[in-house]
Every structure is written in structure tokens, then in C-alpha cells.
Amino acid sequence: MKSETAVPVKDMPKTDPRMKLIAAKLKKESFKPDALIEILHTAQNAYGYLPKEVLSYITKALHLPPSRVYSTVTFYHFFSLKSKGEHTCLVCTGTACYVKGAQAILNEIERGLGLKAGQVTADNKLGVQVARCIGACGLAPAVVLDDEVQAKVTPEEIVQKINAKIGTL
Amino acid sequence: MNTIPIIIDEKKLEVDPGKTILEVCRENEIEILTMCHLKGVLDIGACRLCLVEIEGINKLLSACTTKVAANMIIRTNTDRIKKYQRITTELFFAERNHVCAVCVANGKCELQDLGYKVGLDHIRYPHLFPQCEVDTSHPWYVMDHNRCIMCTRCVRVCNEVEGAHNWDVMNRGHQVRVISDFNSPWGESVTCTSCGKCLHACPTGAIWPKAIVQGQLQKNPGMINELVEKRKMKL
Structure with a gap:
């Protein structure tokens, strides 16, 4: 077993319940790169959009190239890089x-x-x-x-x- | 290995099964125009220039992604194909801002050669004139999106040959752009190894080395396949 759970997240309070949701989802999907879209769904639902810090956290945890993650996020209309409002x-x-x-x-x-x-x-x-x-x-x-x-x-x-x-x- | 009979442009050929129509044509000196094809990396059939007619199939199929089958009757130079090649070429030029006269790749450009080959004298479609960035942040290379035709050869070379996956494609439709990392400047990339393979893979003047002026550009796309072959040999 790899220990990707310990990926440090800069500028992100570790107690943020939304980050815990994403971390739990990552663990549930056993850090499989194929699960990128499912994990992005969790993040999008938790934050209402995908902040850059969250994207780079997911990228590092899944060992994916950043450009691949960005490409996926911009391809689907469901994902948003800017806040859609409360x-x-x-x-x-x-x-x-x-x-x-x-x-x-x-x-x-x-x-x-x-x-x-x-x-x-x-x-x-x-x-x-x-x-x-x-x-x-x-x-x-x-x-x-x-x-x-x-x-x-x-x-x-x-x-x-x-x-x-x-x-x- | 058993060979299979096929007919290309009335020419009877015996070929190995498992090859693509494009490979067979190149081996037999039958000209097929291509843009997104680069020997050594995966074919994706994106540019639609290598379309061929196959008897019994209504649609035109891309030669680079279609494998030969026994008794296939293929035509590569009918009026219908020539018409589509011309349309595709015109759309390439209309999509971004291609100005050969001020381009570093002038005279060494696959898109320019393609224009000459299909006899492009004017473009019937309105130019989009999109606002495109020129990324000069990398210490050695420049990425000029004005000249990019989205063949994604750089993306595939970076991923499959170098293994860095610095490049990918963002957005959809006419808003697509080749991006480095999180759509950040190329010079700030954490994945780029500055190997320069994308530069050789690029068919136009979209990626080029700094400190080069028109006429000095040397691109060697054949180097990519040589690299792939050498790596297979594991000398």
C-alpha cells in the first residue's frame, strides 16, 4: 500500500470538512487515476466549484499530470473553475x-x-x-x-x- | 505471415494484415495527405485529411485509423476526396491567425506545403481571427497559439515518447487550446523536461526555439520515430 493519504495541502485548513470529504472519496477509490471524474464530482459538490488548490491536491494524490486534470475539468460543463454562487x-x-x-x-x-x-x-x-x-x-x-x-x-x-x-x- | 489482397486506386496489392491503409499507401508510394499523423505516436484520425473511399462503405474513413481487410477496394484521389481535402485545408487557415510572411516556419511548414498541394488560392470561409496568446515564458522555446492547428502531435509526443505529459488540450469546439499544466505559462511548468520533442513534432510555426529567425528553423519530425524504434531495441 502506498501512503498517498499524507499529501500535504498548502493554504488549506486540515480540519476543513470539505477536504475530509475529498480525502475519504480518494481513499474509497483507492487512489485509482481512473476515478478522477468521480473524485472531481465530490469536490465540485463540496465546494460548488473547483478551486485550484483542490485540483492540485487531487492531481498529486492520483499521480496524474496536471494538464490531464485541467483538460477533464474544462471539457465537462458540470465542472466549474469559478464559483457559481451560494x-x-x-x-x-x-x-x-x-x-x-x-x-x-x-x-x-x-x-x-x-x-x-x-x-x-x-x-x-x-x-x-x-x-x-x-x-x-x-x-x-x-x-x-x-x-x-x-x-x-x-x-x-x-x-x-x-x-x-x-x-x- | 499470410498476406491479403487489396486494391488501392486500381492497383492490386498483397499486404500484411494488421496494417493501416495509410501505412500500406506510404509503403507503395501512394500519396495520402496527413497533418495529425506522426510516425511513432498513436494515430487519432483528427485532421480528416487522410480520408479515403472504401467500396461498400458510404462514409469516408480515415486511412490512418482504418486497418486493411481482405478484398478491400480503396480509392484515394476521387473528386469527392479532393473536395474534402480542400475544405479541410481552408478551415485550417480560417480557424487561427496564419500569416506565412511573418512566420518563423515560412518555407519549412507542413501546413504551407499542404496549401500548395491542394492548390489553395483563396479561402471561402470567414476567418475567425481569435485572440490568441504567445507564450514566451519558457527559457528556450516559444508557443504561439495563433499558428497552432490542434493536431495534438506535441501532446502525444510529450505523453507517449517523453512521458512527461506537460501538454494537454483544454475546452471544447473552437475554444480548444493546447495547455501546459494548469493552463499556466510554459516556463512555470513542473512537468516539462525541456526536451524539445514537441518542437520537432509541431508541423507549423506554433512551437519554435528562441533566437531563431525566418529561414533558420530546422524541424526533424522523423526523429520521433527513430527514438521510438531505438527504445524498442534497448541497445
Whole structure:
């Protein structure tokens, strides 16, 4: 058995529960380089994005070339190198939602909150993203607010809900 | 070993099974245009220049990744293939900022030679003119993304022959770029051994040594295969 568990992580508190999650996942996958995507998933879910320090920790633990890890992270849309925000608002712009007024929702968000698709507020509280289709065409227009699908929403309604979310934090 | 009969451009040949169409063509002096192929490293069929017609198959298949099979009837110079070669070449030139007149590889460039071979006189597609970086951070070499055609020969040489895996490819579609480590400057790479094999593998002026001016560039892509063969011999 190799002792990769002792990889030092600079600038990272060892008590950070998120790092423990990643370390546990690495151990569970027995430090196999093939498990890179699974481990990146764990890291992405724990942090909401992939900080560079975390990437280099995973790279060293799996003995992978850094460029290979970076290549994998930039290839898949699921992974993000920048923070997506504490709260996320995913507006579906698939065909059905588009016809039912997804653009109006995006316009209202931009007018009310000053955020365009793909942007995050300066205080990192809210990030707005778009998806091509979330597979909920019967609920069009659909918005996913913090992993919760909002069905048949109006632009005003969604901005209100977002304001409630940000306000309660 | 038993040989199998195939026909390439009406020419009857007896060849060893297990070889690719490209290998057979090169052995028999049948010209196939290639860009991403580099003898000694894995073929990936990315450039789509070596497409050939095979009787009974509707699609054009890449000669570098297709193995010969008994009684295959292959054509390498039909009008359809020539049309696609021309399109592919034009797209190479339209994708990044290729200016031969100011390029260090002028006269020693595989992309330029390809342009002459397909008779490129103008480009029918709008140029993308992307903003590309020139990485001069390495003490000896320069990486100019303007001249990169994403053949990934450098990536494969670095990984398969040198074993350093300094290079890889990031992003997708027209945003792809060859990167060093975590998309950091080449000079700060912790994996690069400065061996210079990527420089010889590069078909264009994208990777070149510093302190060199136009006309002085010497690239030796054949060296890669010689290295691979010598390592197999373990002298």
C-alpha cells in the first residue's frame, strides 16, 4: 500500500470538512487515476466549484499530470473553475420553455438583479445560469432554484423568490 | 505471415494484415495527405485529411485509423476526396491567425506545403481571427497559439515518447487550446523536461526555439520515430 493519504495541502485548513470529504472519496477509490471524474464530482459538490488548490491536491494524490486534470475539468460543463454562487438560479431555455417565455424571465432577472446568464453577484450570493433543456417541458417555463424545480413561473414571481432566498441568508 | 489482397486506386496489392491503409499507401508510394499523423505516436484520425473511399462503405474513413481487410477496394484521389481535402485545408487557415510572411516556419511548414498541394488560392470561409496568446515564458522555446492547428502531435509526443505529459488540450469546439499544466505559462511548468520533442513534432510555426529567425528553423519530425524504434531495441 502506498501512503498517498499524507499529501500535504498548502493554504488549506486540515480540519476543513470539505477536504475530509475529498480525502475519504480518494481513499474509497483507492487512489485509482481512473476515478478522477468521480473524485472531481465530490469536490465540485463540496465546494460548488473547483478551486485550484483542490485540483492540485487531487492531481498529486492520483499521480496524474496536471494538464490531464485541467483538460477533464474544462471539457465537462458540470465542472466549474469559478464559483457559481451560494444560491443558483438555472433558467431552462429549451424549446418548450423558450416558447413559454424563458427570455422574459432572463430579462426580468437582468432588470431586477442586474445579472446576465453565466454571471455571479459581486457578493457571491447568487449565480444565474441557463440550460438547454432540463427535461421538464411539461412544466414550462421552468427554473431550477437551488436544486428545486419551479414550475410554470412568471418573471415577477421568480425575482421575488430569488430576493427571498438572498434576503434570508 | 499470410498476406491479403487489396486494391488501392486500381492497383492490386498483397499486404500484411494488421496494417493501416495509410501505412500500406506510404509503403507503395501512394500519396495520402496527413497533418495529425506522426510516425511513432498513436494515430487519432483528427485532421480528416487522410480520408479515403472504401467500396461498400458510404462514409469516408480515415486511412490512418482504418486497418486493411481482405478484398478491400480503396480509392484515394476521387473528386469527392479532393473536395474534402480542400475544405479541410481552408478551415485550417480560417480557424487561427496564419500569416506565412511573418512566420518563423515560412518555407519549412507542413501546413504551407499542404496549401500548395491542394492548390489553395483563396479561402471561402470567414476567418475567425481569435485572440490568441504567445507564450514566451519558457527559457528556450516559444508557443504561439495563433499558428497552432490542434493536431495534438506535441501532446502525444510529450505523453507517449517523453512521458512527461506537460501538454494537454483544454475546452471544447473552437475554444480548444493546447495547455501546459494548469493552463499556466510554459516556463512555470513542473512537468516539462525541456526536451524539445514537441518542437520537432509541431508541423507549423506554433512551437519554435528562441533566437531563431525566418529561414533558420530546422524541424526533424522523423526523429520521433527513430527514438521510438531505438527504445524498442534497448541497445
